[in-house]
Amino acid sequence: MKTINHKTIIWLASLLLCLGLMQESSFAQKDKKADKKEVVKDADKKVVKHKPVKNTFESIWIIDNQTVMVPVKKTFEMDIMHRFGVVTNGYQDFFGFFAPSNIRLGLNYVPVKNLLVGLSLTKTNMTLEGYGKYAILKQTKGIMPVSVTYFADMAVDTRNEENASFVNSTDRLMYFNQLLIARKITDDFSAQVGLSVSHVNIVNGYFYEPGKFKGAMHNDHFAISFSGRYKLKAAMAIIANYDQPITKHDANNPAPNLSFGLELTTSAHAFQFFLGNYSYITPSRNNLFNKNDPSEKQFLIGFNITRLWNY
Amino acid sequence: MKPTKIFSIPLFIAIAVFATGFVYQDKKPWPVPDKFNKMTNPVATNADAIKDGKAIWAKHCQSCHGKNGLGDGPKAAQLKTEPGDFSLPVIQKQSDGAFFYKISEGRDDMPSFKKKIPEQEEIWQVVTYLRTFKK
Numbered sequence: 001m002k003t004i005n006h007k008t009i010i011w012l013a014s015l016l017l018c019l020g021l022m023q024e025s026s027f028a029q030k031d032k033k034a035d036k037k038e039v040v041k042d043a044d045k046k047v048v049k050h051k052p053v054k055n056t057f058e059s060i061w062i063i064d065n066q067t068v069m070v071p072v073k074k075t076f077e078m079d080i081m082h083r084f085g086v087v088t089n090g091y092q093d094f095f096g097f098f099a100p101s102n103i104r105l106g107l108n109y110v111p112v113k114n115l116l117v118g119l120s121l122t123k124t125n126m127t128l129e130g131y132g133k134y135a136i137l138k139q140t141k142g143i144m145p146v147s148v149t150y151f152a153d154m155a156v157d158t159r160n161e162e163n164a165s166f167v168n169s170t171d172r173l174m175y176f177n178q179l180l181i182a183r184k185i186t187d188d189f190s191a192q193v194g195l196s197v198s199h200v201n202i203v204n205g206y207f208y209e210p211g212k213f214k215g216a217m218h219n220d221h222f223a224i225s226f227s228g229r230y231k232l233k234a235a236m237a238i239i240a241n242y243d244q245p246i247t248k249h250d251a252n253n254p255a256p257n258l259s260f261g262l263e264l265t266t267s268a269h270a271f272q273f274f275l276g277n278y279s280y281i282t283p284s285r286n287n288l289f290n291k292n293d294p295s296e297k298q299f300l301i302g303f304n305i306t307r308l309w310n311y
Numbered sequence: 312m313k314p315t316k317i318f319s320i321p322l323f324i325a326i327a328v329f330a331t332g333f334v335y336q337d338k339k340p341w342p343v344p345d346k347f348n349k350m351t352n353p354v355a356t357n358a359d360a361i362k363d364g365k366a367i368w369a370k371h372c373q374s375c376h377g378k379n380g381l382g383d384g385p386k387a388a389q390l391k392t393e394p395g396d397f398s399l400p401v402i403q404k405q406s407d408g409a410f411f412y413k414i415s416e417g418r419d420d421m422p423s424f425k426k427k428i429p430e431q432e433e434i435w436q437v438v439t440y441l442r443t444f445k446k
Contacts, residue, residue: 051432
């Protein structure tokens, strides 16, 4: 499988960011003139407040990646995420519907403004995750061209020793850190770039010479994701993701991920249905160990359902 | 008394009671505190406010109240309370503050939105938008 040169990736990400900033700059010029008019007109009224743009995304998820969105304070959210088997076996397992699947159940809460914390359990390796997400910056017309959010996740393989053997308990741990930068480019179109580093405490090793031993993979893995959402109607949007590994390992290099689908939203729910390559759901495991290659058409069907309650 | 008369009265009562189950639990007055009745909409009625209000309406209100506020949303039939036809003068004659109060506080089938939409400006934008339903 091919991996894109990491310099190309950084160039692409920088180009996207520059395009976004240039657009904001041109809007800012127009806004400055418009704002000036408003200030003159409203001189005897209260100062006009600039508020962040709304609804860059309508869910905290965009298929397998987080978005910059953090729900309002005191929101409680439940996530159900399901990934079927790959479609390549055709009718034999009914395009993956009857193949072994992966499921994740998650609970999230926003205790203070801009901070989301959560816990989840995923079927693969009975992975228990604790995670947090903080909205650092919010896109605001004329002031801030992008929204920036930081996401951190710690995953623990909680299988008992009958099903998995670990020399040390810390061998069960994996970490994922991601910086998300997004922009609502038009009322209907939002785009996001995510830069991530995954860390796994233990990797498989091999003897490359008698008595000399090294890891088949690095413990740290860098990747970049590109996500987009285009609104077709008020409550319906097309969503898409591309995740590209950056770090090159000696062996077992993960495949990239291409996913695309449909999102339906209501007041309290978001439903996402899609085709993609990532099956593990746990972000560090997806980025480090994905073997479903889009060039081999190893896609699987999946869905995410989120339900919000406000207290 | 003839058997038909014996059965006709309780039958009539049974039908009447049964039929009321299909009638919306409605028309009970919804008093609005004076403080809210006197409030004026601080959001200017312009294209941006209507556009923003429409987006919030589509997400939070449309499923019950319908796309054009006629009370014909897909969930309307499940409600015990009629969502109301917002195009009618009897509904539109309410003050902006009364709409703001009812959206914020809710009652019975109508949820309270003050926590789901914590920005008061956004609730006022919905009020601005629903004024466009007026015939």
